[in-house]
Amino acid sequence: MIMENISWNETGEEFRYRPPFQRQIVPTQIVMPLIQGLIGVIGVVGNSMVVYVLCTRLKQRGNMNVLLMNLAIADFFFIIFCVPVNASYHALYEWPFGEAFCKITHYVKNITAYVSIYSLCAVSITRYLTVVKSAKSSHLRTKRSAIISAVLLWLIIATANIPVMKIYFTITMRLDRFTSKTICSYQKNSKDMEILTATFFTMSYAIPVIIICLTHILILVHITKNSSNITASSIQRRKNASRIIIGTTIAFAICWLPMNILMMMVHCFKMERKGFMIPALIAECMSYANSCTNPIVYNFVSKDFRTALGQSIGLCSHIQLPTNEPSHTGTLTTKVASSKNGESVC
Template identity: 30%
Template sequence: MRSTTNLLIVNLALADLLFIVFCVPFTASDYALLFWPFGEVWCKIVQYLVIVTANASIYTLVLMSLDRYLIVVHPLSSISIRTKTKTYWAIAVTWVVIFSACVPLLMAHGHVVYQFAGEEYTGCRFLHKEGWSYYAFQIAFFATSYVVPLLLICGLYIGMLTHLWRRTTPGGRVSVRRQRGKKMRVTRMVCIVVCTFAICWLPIQLYLLLKSLALFNTSPVTVVIQITSHILAYMNSCMNPFLYAFISDNFRKSFRKIIHCPR
């Protein structure tokens, strides 16, 4: 089970689990309560960890796309690259870079006092009145957490599919049919992976970007749209480990060995 691919699958599962743990309960409390009951320190930590774990999950998908590209396009020359040690290093560097890059979020979030129905409440909000640009943050989040990784994933998979469909192996009609069947399976897998990520994350990314531009006011309709968009993003994190694990033949075989109980 300790192949490079499976190590990345485990890291993906960990990042997705942490994203759900830090995001879902506190986002739900935002919708259910008129105030933030967890204190300012936890407000900063939660907002920080939500972005960190979301990015860790997304960039693990990029690493997995690179891993699959190397397997298909450079199977021999990449053997020295696709080692367990280098995979551990790649995972560690990814987490460290994301943790470091997101540090400003600790300062950009905090308690905000607001009026509702004639009473004062405190919420956990972006501190745009203290000089932080919410628009700049959302542009950066949209670019680094959606556009850039999606372009990288698409580029790697396009390169992989181009290599697969151009390559021909000598053999009879049966061999040709097998090759075509394998190519179709890989193509289908790529479409599922890319479309799942793109569809699940696009609504919340667009909603938050448009919200930062103040293009609409909060209303029951926009709240429903925001909740639905959040749920789609959570669904992606729930599906990722299963999607990536069970399209891996080696993972499925190893998983069967683990759960098999000989009589």
């Protein structure tokens, strides 16, 4: 997250703190760690299962699964590295991890947010090339190309976000002769924070969402124009593959919209912070929750993923996934063998 929860409170004061022996525990010290702990558990389990299924059950299913795995890995790193730290920050009401970790935590948060959405962009563009430019783009749609794209995403985004570490630092405040408090924050009303906020909104939210929407509009137009030359089963397969991308994009857009709005209001439009504590905490939880939504989306919109997951955990042992046949869609696709009575239980 780019915005610090401790800077937003009901009184409008920049930092409100009392030593532990002078204050009661505030509700957010309990509620926020519990919510973020739940997000962490769901995210670790869900993304681990996604990586396992893609690596073992669907490993021959096409180049786009490489990019979906890249997205899951980014979410996993975010959960492992950032969620426990932020939950501790809420619980302790101060920063105990030192300045270096303050900078690194925000650096990792930004990197994983960018990698997640641009992995979705790469998947969406690959879908467009597969459907609309199939003959001309076959050399770009290999697993090797997908791996190179994933590595380049991490390298470019990691390099571009280095300035984030300059913006964040720790501040130790002397409260009285015997008590001090350390926080991880940024300079209020700084130009750097304004630029970072505008860049984050534009590059990690607006542009990626536009790219994904545009590619799917072009895919829909192509299918509509060529419907007479495309079989009904082929159209259905393409729709099934698109549901995963559209579902994860909608989840991303919903989860990150409140945070981006609040950040723009405060840092770019210079609105007063007073009264923003509750909206900021809700926005923070929503943006963190995005790291655990993708496995849920896959499970709801993709029967093939449910089948592979069920076999992985032993719920559908009679189902056999093909190992030699290529995927029609290239994304989370399996072929389900019928049970003896011709029906699948999954």
